[in-house]
Amino acid sequence: MFYREAGQFKTSYAADMAIFPIRQDRIGLAIILFVAFVVIPLTGDLFVLNSMMIPFLILSLAAIGLNLLTGYTGLLSLGSAGFMGVGAYACYKLETSFPQVNIVVWILASGFASSFVGVIFGLPSLRIKGFYLVVATLAAQFFLEWAFARVPWLVNYNESGAIEVSTHRLFGIAILGPAASPVARYLVTLSIVTVMAWIASNIVHGRIGRMWMAVRDMDIAAELIGIRLLNAKLLAFAVSSFYIGVAGALMVYLWLGAAEPEAFNIDLSFSLLFMVIVGGLGSILGAFLGAAILHLLPIVLRSAPATLGIPIPGAIVEHLTFMAIGILIILVLILEPHGLAQLWRTVKQKLRVWPFPY
Amino acid sequence: MKSKILGAALALALTAPAFAEDSIYVPLFTYRTGAFAGSGTPIADGMHDYLTMLNERDGGIGGVKLSVDECETGYDTKKGLECYDTVKPKNPVLINPWSTGITLSLIPKAAVDKIPILSMAYGLSAAARGDVFPWIFNPPVTYWDGASEILKYIGGGSIDGLKGKTVGYLYFDAAFGREALPFFQAEAKGAGFDLKLYPVAPADMQNQGSKWLDIRRDKPDFLVIYGWGAMNPTAIKEAVKAGFPMDRIVSIWWPNDADAASAGDGAKGFKELNWHGAGADYPAFADIKKLVLDAGKSQAAAGEFGSTLYGHGVYNSMLIAEAIASAQKVTGKKVVNGEDVRRGLESLNIDAARLKAIGLDGFAPSLKITCADHNSHGATFVQQWDGAKWVKVSDAITSAIDKVQPLIDDAAKGYAEKNAGWPARTEGCDSK
Numbered sequence: 147m148f149y150r151e152a153g154q155f156k157t158s159y160a161a162d163m164a165i166f167p168i169r170q171d172r173i174g175l176a177i178i179l180f181v182a183f184v185v186i187p188l189t190g191d192l193f194v195l196n197s198m199m200i201p202f203l204i205l206s207l208a209a210i211g212l213n214l215l216t217g218y219t220g221l222l223s224l225g226s227a228g229f230m231g232v233g234a235y236a237c238y239k240l241e242t243s244f245p246q247v248n249i250v251v252w253i254l255a256s257g258f259a260s261s262f263v264g265v266i267f268g269l270p271s272l273r274i275k276g277f278y279l280v281v282a283t284l285a286a287q288f289f290l291e292w293a294f295a296r297v298p299w300l301v302n303y304n305e306s307g308a309i310e311v312s313t314h315r316l317f318g319i320a321i322l323g324p325a326a327s328p329v330a331r332y333l334v335t336l337s338i339v340t341v342m343a344w345i346a347s348n349i350v351h352g353r354i355g356r357m358w359m360a361v362r363d364m365d366i367a368a369e370l371i372g373i374r375l376l377n378a379k380l381l382a383f384a385v386s387s388f389y390i391g392v393a394g395a396l397m398v399y400l401w402l403g404a405a406e407p408e409a410f411n412i413d414l415s416f417s418l419l420f421m422v423i424v425g426g427l428g429s430i431l432g433a434f435l436g437a438a439i440l441h442l443l444p445i446v447l448r449s450a451p452a453t454l455g456i457p458i459p460g461a462i463v464e465h466l467t468f469m470a471i472g473i474l475i476i477l478v479l480i481l482e483p484h485g486l487a488q489l490w491r492t493v494k495q496k497l498r499v500w501p502f503p504y
Numbered sequence: 505m506k507s508k509i510l511g512a513a514l515a516l517a518l519t520a521p522a523f524a525e526d527s528i529y530v531p532l533f534t535y536r537t538g539a540f541a542g543s544g545t546p547i548a549d550g551m552h553d554y555l556t557m558l559n560e561r562d563g564g565i566g567g568v569k570l571s572v573d574e575c576e577t578g579y580d581t582k583k584g585l586e587c588y589d590t591v592k593p594k595n596p597v598l599i600n601p602w603s604t605g606i607t608l609s610l611i612p613k614a615a616v617d618k619i620p621i622l623s624m625a626y627g628l629s630a631a632a633r634g635d636v637f638p639w640i641f642n643p644p645v646t647y648w649d650g651a652s653e654i655l656k657y658i659g660g661g662s663i664d665g666l667k668g669k670t671v672g673y674l675y676f677d678a679a680f681g682r683e684a685l686p687f688f689q690a691e692a693k694g695a696g697f698d699l700k701l702y703p704v705a706p707a708d709m710q711n712q713g714s715k716w717l718d719i720r721r722d723k724p725d726f727l728v729i730y731g732w733g734a735m736n737p738t739a740i741k742e743a744v745k746a747g748f749p750m751d752r753i754v755s756i757w758w759p760n761d762a763d764a765a766s767a768g769d770g771a772k773g774f775k776e777l778n779w780h781g782a783g784a785d786y787p788a789f790a791d792i793k794k795l796v797l798d799a800g801k802s803q804a805a806a807g808e809f810g811s812t813l814y815g816h817g818v819y820n821s822m823l824i825a826e827a828i829a830s831a832q833k834v835t836g837k838k839v840v841n842g843e844d845v846r847r848g849l850e851s852l853n854i855d856a857a858r859l860k861a862i863g864l865d866g867f868a869p870s871l872k873i874t875c876a877d878h879n880s881h882g883a884t885f886v887q888q889w890d891g892a893k894w895v896k897v898s899d900a901i902t903s904a905i906d907k908v909q910p911l912i913d914d915a916a917k918g919y920a921e922k923n924a925g926w927p928a929r930t931e932g933c934d935s936k
Binding site: 192408 | 534536537541574576578581582586589590592593604605608609611613615616617628629630677678679682683686705706707803915918919922923924925926
C-alpha cells in the first residue's frame with residue numbers, strides 16, 4: 147500500500163530509468179536530506195556532530211568506495227585503509243605545497259593520487275581472483291603503511307612523523323582545524339558525501355555499473371559479450387580508490403585533525419570490509435547502513451549503561467560492546483546473508499503489497 | 505499549597521546547578537582494553553587511586569571535591585577524540601590524553617577550547633616551549649632529555665665517553681620511538697659512536713625475532729630501548745633468550761615490574777630510567793592503601809600497587825592535584841576552570857618541602873614550571889631489576905640541556921611554521 151506505484155505513469159525513457167522511479171522514494175530521500183542538512187545541524191550537540199555524524203559520513207563514503215570494487219565488481223580488497231592513507235597524505239602534500247588553493251579542492255583532488263595507486267595495485271586483478279587478490283591487496287596495505295612510516299618526505303620531515311591540520315577557510319568561515327565549528331565541518335563533510343554518493347549511484351545504475359556487475363557475475367561471459375576485462379577492472383579500482391582516497395583525506399582533515407601512520411592500519415581495512423558485507427554487497431544504501439552498524443551502534447551501546455544508570459566500569463563496557471557487535475554481525479550474516487540492504491528491500495516489497503499479501 | 509510545591513521545585517532547580525558547580529571535573533583518559541592494556545591499566549589505577557585518596561582523606565582539594573571520571577580510549581586516537589567530545593561539555597580543568605596520537609590531535613584544540621593538556625613525559629617534546637605552546641604541558645622530562653640521560657649514563661657520566669663504542673637503539677616505530685632518533689643520530693656523529701637502529705613496527709611488537717638476530721650479529725656494546733605496551737616484555741624476553749648482557753640494556757621509563765618479572769630470573773640486571781622512586785614506601789601511598797585499596801574503591805590488581813607504572817600514574821595525578829591547588833592560590837577561587845588551571849600549571853613549584861607536605865617526601869625531585877619552560881627537563885636516575893623489585897643504581901643524572909634545547913627550539917619553530925596561522929602567545933604570565 148505504502149509503496150504502490152499505481153498511478154505514477156512514466157512518459158519518457160529518462161523517467162523510466164530514473165534512480166528513484168517511485169514517488170515515495172523521492173519523498174523519503176527529500177526527508178532524509180532535510181533532516182541531514184537542517185535538523186541535525188540545528189539540534190545536534192558537539193558529541194553528535196563530531197563523534198557520531200562526521201565519522202559516520204566519512205566511513206560511509208569509504209564503504210561506498212569499497213562497495214564499488216567488492217560489491218559491484220566482485221574484487222575483494224583489504225587495502226582500503228592504505229588507499230585512505232594515500233588520499234590523506236596526498237592531500238597533506240598538496241595543501242602544504244600550494245596553500246593558496248582552497249582545501250576542498252585538494253581534498254577532492256587527493257582522490258586522484260589514490261586512484262593512481264589503486265590502479266597500480268589493481269593490475270594483478272586481471273590474472274588473480276578471490277582470495278589470491280585479497281593477498282595482493284594485503285600487500286598494498288602493508289607496503290603503503292610502511293611507506294607512510296618510512297618516507298619522511300610525506301610528512302614534510304616532521305619530527306613527530308604525523309600530519310597535522312591547520313585552520314582553513316571556505317567563504318570566510320573556518321571549515322577545518324581547531325577554530326572550525328562542528329556544524330561547519332559537518333556541513334562540508336555532508337555536502338561532499340552527498341554529492342559523491344549521488345554520483346556513485348548514477349555510475350552503478352548506468353553502463354559502467356552494468357559492466358562491472360557483468361564482470362562480477364561471470365567474467366568469461368562478460369568478456370564474450372564484449373566487455374574488456376582489463377578496462378572494467380582497472381576502472382573499478384580507479385573509481386573505488388578515488389572514493390576511498392577522498393574519504394581518507396576527509397578523515398584526517400575534518401575528523402581527526404592529525405594522523406599517525408597507525409590511523410591507516412589493517413584494522414580499518416577490515417572494519418570497512420565488514421561494513422560493506424553487513425550493509426549489503428552491491429548497494430549504496432548498504433554502505434550507509436553498514437557504517438551505522440559498525441560506528442554508531444557501538445557508541446549507543448557504550449553509552450547505554452551510563453544512561454540507564456547501571457554502574458559498570460568503562461573497560462567492561464568496552465568488552466561487552468565488542469562482544470555484542472560481534473554477535474550482531476554473526477546474526478546478520480546468518481539471518482540475512484545479503485546484508486541489511488536486502489532487509490530493506492524485503493521490507494519495501496512487503497509494504498508494497500500490504501495489507502493484501504499474495 | 506500548589507505554589508509551595510512550585511516554589512520548592514523552583515528552589516531545587518536553582519540549587520541543583522550550584523551543587524554541580526561545587527566540584528572540579530577531572531576526566532582521566534585511560535586504556536584498560538586493547539593491545540596496550542598491559543601498560544595502560546597500572547597507570548589508570550595509579551591516577552585514579554591518588555585522586556580518590558585526596559577525595560577520601562582531604563575532601564578534595566582546597567575543600568572542593570574532585571569529580572573523577574574515566575574514559576576508555578583503548579589507545580585509539582578515534583576513541584580518544586570521542587572521549588574528548590564527551591567530556592568537553594562538562595568543563596574539564598585539564599586533559600591527560602595518555603597517547604601521543606591523541607595528544608597530537610588535541611594540541612591545536614587546547615587553545616581554542618581553553619582546556620590545558622598535561623602529557624606527562626610523553627607527547628610532543630617541542631611543547632616544552634611555553635611561549636609557543638601556552639596550553640600544553642609535558643613535565644617533568646622529555647624523550648630527548650631521556651635520551652641524553654641514557655647516553656650520559658652508559659658513557660660513564662658524559663656522552664663523549666661512548667667514543668668508538670656501538671650503541672643499539674631498539675625502538676617502537678611510531679611517533680614516540682622516532683622522535684628521539686634525530687638526537688641519537690646527532691650525538692653519534694658528535695661523540696663518535698656507532699649507532700645501530702632496530703625499529704619495531706607496531707604490528708610486530710610481539711614478534712621481534714628478526715631484530716634480535718640483527719642484534720646478535722651486530723653485538724652492540726649497549727642497547728637503548730624505547731618501547732611501549734607488549735613491546736617491552738617481549739624485548740626483555742628476547743634479550744634473555746639471546747643472552748644479551750642485561751646490565752648493558754637501558755630502557756626509557758615505560759617498562760613495568762610485570763614486564764621484567766615475566767622474563768623470569770634472566771631479567772635480573774635490566775635497567776631503566778625513572779624520575780620517581782620505586783615502591784610504595786611513602787606516606788601518600790600508605791593513605792592510598794588504607795583509604796582506597798583496602799576500602800575496595802580501586803580496580804588495581806594485586807601486585808600492581810607500587811609498581812613503576814602505578815607510580816607514573818600517581819605522579820601524574822599528583823601533578824593534576826598540585827596544578828589545581830596552585831590555580832586556587834593564583835586565582836583565589838575555590839572552583840577553578842581550565843583557564844585557571846593553565847595559570848596554575850605555569851606557576852607550579854613543587855619543592856622538597858611541598859613534596860613532604862603532601863606525603864611524597866623523596867618520591868620525586870622538585871619540579872618548577874615557568875611560562876617559558878613547560879617541562880623543567882628534570883633529572884632522572886637509573887633503576888635496576890633485581891628479580892623482585894627495582895633498585896636505584898645511579899645518582900641523579902641531569903639532562904644535556906645544551907644539546908636538547910636547540911632541538912626543542914627547532915621543533916617548536918617547525919611546528920608553528922608548518923601549521924600556518926599558529927597563534928602567537930597572548931596569555932599572560934603569573935610566574936615571574
